[in-house]
Amino acid sequence: MGNQLQLVPENGEEDEDEMETEDHDSENAEKPNIINFDPSLPTSHAYLGADMEEFHGRTVHDDDSCQTIPVLPHMALMLIPGQTLPLQLFRPQEVSMMRSLIQKDRTFAVLAYSDAGEQQAEFGTTAEIYAYREEQEYGIETVKVKAVGRQRFRVHELRTQADGNRQAKVQILPERILPDPLSGVQLTPLSRLHMHPCSRPAAKHCLQARRWWNRYQKRKFHCASVTSWPAWVYSLYDSEVLMNRVKRQLHEWDENLKDDSLPTNAIDFSYRVAACLPIDDALRIQLLKIGSAIQRLRCELDIMDRCTSLCCKQCQDTEITTKNEIFSLSLYGPMAAYVNPHGYVHETLTVYKASNLNLIGRPSTLQSWFPGYAWTVAQCRNCGSHMGWKFTATKKDLSPQRFWGLTRSAMLPRIPKSEGEEGEEESQHATLLGIINVQYPASCISSGDFSRDMAYLDIQFPCSPSCACICGTVRPTSA
Structure with missing residues (x-):
């Protein structure tokens, strides 16, 4: 599929195919109530051919x-x-x-x-x-x-x-598995009575699931009353709580998302989320360096909370889309890697609406990454940079009828400025990079002393229960 090489016509007769047009369909487009596209089709990469030789088993190197x-x-x-x-x-x-x-x-x-x-x-x-x-x-x-x-x-x-x-x-590089912060104060007979996450009701029973989750948290963190820290501090470093908060964000992107399609292991889940975040390489490599799923999830949650829009990476002031327009059309999630006929790999984010884009040429179904859709090259209206493609359905009964596939390499996450706040996008991007500032030790921590572990990790506690960022210090309460 398209990159800049495809924008050069082979002869003069094709000049009309390379015409540049403004897109106005997205301005009045509405989100479909039902998506009937098969999400397993993009994951199969059928455009590579169906008769590929498959291998089984895997190679795992020692940590x-x-x-x-x-x-x-x-x-x-x-x-x-x-x-x-x-x-x-x-x-x-x-x-x-x-x-x-x-x-x-x-x-x-x-x-x-x-x-x-x-x-x-x-x-x-x-x-x-x-x-x-x-x-x-x-x-x-x-x-x-x-x-x-x-x-x-x-x-x-x-x-x-x-x-x-x-x-x-x-x-x-190994994955550092941190212990349960309350494991040192839990009584073994009582810990056996804890509710297991696998017994949680299905997500479709929202009220029942919410009640179950509240009971689960109350039972899990009841031991915090005998420590110097309040229960909400421990919950901020609990993998199950963090995964639940990230899932709520993912459900905002895709209402049809099924929890069964997501990994249940915190390590695999944190990597799945990292692969789906539309962030630039400077942020992604920071996530790649982190050796703990807990801190990786915390950073991902903060990024998802802060980044509300995506702009053109080249001109840096042209907004292309917002977080509310992101949706998933693949089992991989809202973003996955695809390769075009020239061998160039694009990580493509699917969104309902996009603005400030011009369309180049006519729709084509050649090696479409989403079977049943034709693609048209899209460029930034301001600087002309290649931003991705507009996909339009070739059948009337296919939903959604149109969407955008934006390439991650052309986008830059942006934090909206607060009222009265001044500063360039560079300072906002530096703020995002400042989210990830924890260095982990070379050996796995096995202590049950939560406060000592956190000091050893050089982690500062958030300032309130609702704050996911590392922005202050909490004084321990008396036991």
């Missing part, structure tokens, strides 16, 4: 171990563990590398660059191939791949081999 892994070149995407990565490779060097990987452990490295001009990457993610296909057309060999992100790593050394491929010596 903190050093590994030498081949690096996938020319990759601008910052891969998150659990995220699917579709590829179409044409260069002989890359085709040869993939053939070699298929005979081994099918694992390669995707380096994480926080800036397009950055020469050396410090972090990255391993990717494992789970589907593979070779093609040959007009004498050009092509490899189509589906891979999935596995483990984070820190880069120690990069070297280039005689064949031009690069190898990276990396250290696998």
Whole structure:
């Protein structure tokens, strides 16, 4: 699908196809009550072909171990563990590398660059191939791949081999699992009587689920009364409470979202959310560096609360869409990675409405990422940067009839200014970067002393129960 290369006509007769038009459909468009599009279609990446060879099993490297892994070149995407990565490779060097990987452990490295001009990457993610296909057309060999992100790593050394491929010596980064902050004061016989999250009523029974959740929290944090900290402080660092708060935000994006489609493990859930957030690489690499699901969820929640709109990354003052327009048309969530016929990977966010965009050319169904929809290239009306595509249904009974797919690399999250507040977007972006300021120790914390653990992690407590940001210090209450 489209990038700037597709905007050049092959001959003069096609100039009329490259005409630039303003879009007015989105201004009066209404959100559909029912979405009848099959969300499993985008996840299958059917445009790559249906006869791909599939592999089973997975490769897991030991935590903190050093590994030498081949690096996938020319990759601008910052891969998150659990995220699917579709590829179409044409260069002989890359085709040869993939053939070699298929005979081994099918694992390669995707380096994480926080800036397009950055020469050396410090972090990255391993990717494992789970589907593979070779093609040959007009004498050009092509490899189509589906891979999935596995483990984070820190880069120690990069070297280039005689064949031009690069190898990276990396250290696998572990996930630090923090203990239950109240585990040190809970009595074992009473802890067995706690309600388990799996017994929670279905989300469709809203009132019943809310009552259940209130009872669950009251029972879980009743031991806080014998400590120096109030119960709400402990809840701010409880993985189940954080996951529940993030799910409420996700349900605002997609009313049809089913909790069953989300991971139940806090680590996997935090990565799923990170892969769906429409943030730039500077913020995403900070999330990738965090080694604890609890702190990752806290940062994600703060980002979701603060960022209310998305603007053009190039001109930085043109608003393209708002958080309220985001919705999910895929089992992956509102944003997923797709690859176009030229081999360029776009992380595409689906929204109902977008503004300040011009359409280029005519609708096309060629290798559409969303079967049943035709795409049209969209550019920023102010600076002309490529922002994504407008998708229009080819059948009248398909809902939604139209939506936008915006590429993450062209967008910048923006915090709305408060009344009387002055400052440029750079300071707002610096505020977002300031959310993630916690450094974790090299070893897992096993202490039951919550206050000591938090001091060891250099975490400051929020100023109120409703505050998710790290903005103040709470004085311990008397026991």
